[in-house]
Amino acid sequence: MARVDLAQTVPPRTLYSAELVVGAVGYQLIVRDHVRDTLESTQVPSRAVAKLPTYLAKLDLRPHQ
Numbered sequence: 001m002a003r004v005d006l007a008q009t010v011p012p013r014t015l016y017s018a019e020l021v022v023g024a025v026g027y028q029l030i031v032r033d034h035v036r037d038t039l040e041s042t043q044v045p046s047r048a049v050a051k052l053p054t055y056l057a058k059l060d061l062r063p064h065q
């Protein structure tokens with residue numbers, strides 16, 4: 001049986017996207033659910049934001065093409 005590479009047969013589709021913004025009241029995480037077309041937000045403590053680079057460094061992030 002031939003192996004199918006799904007990355008080449010299925011077009012990519014964004015399910016969720018997130019933004020971390022800072023304003024007068026502090027940091028806020030905004031998450032968009034592209035499947036349900038909803039938007040949610042929550043306050044994020046500055047100590048959690050300070051740890052974010054550490055968490056991101058553990059991921060195998062690559063430039064988006």
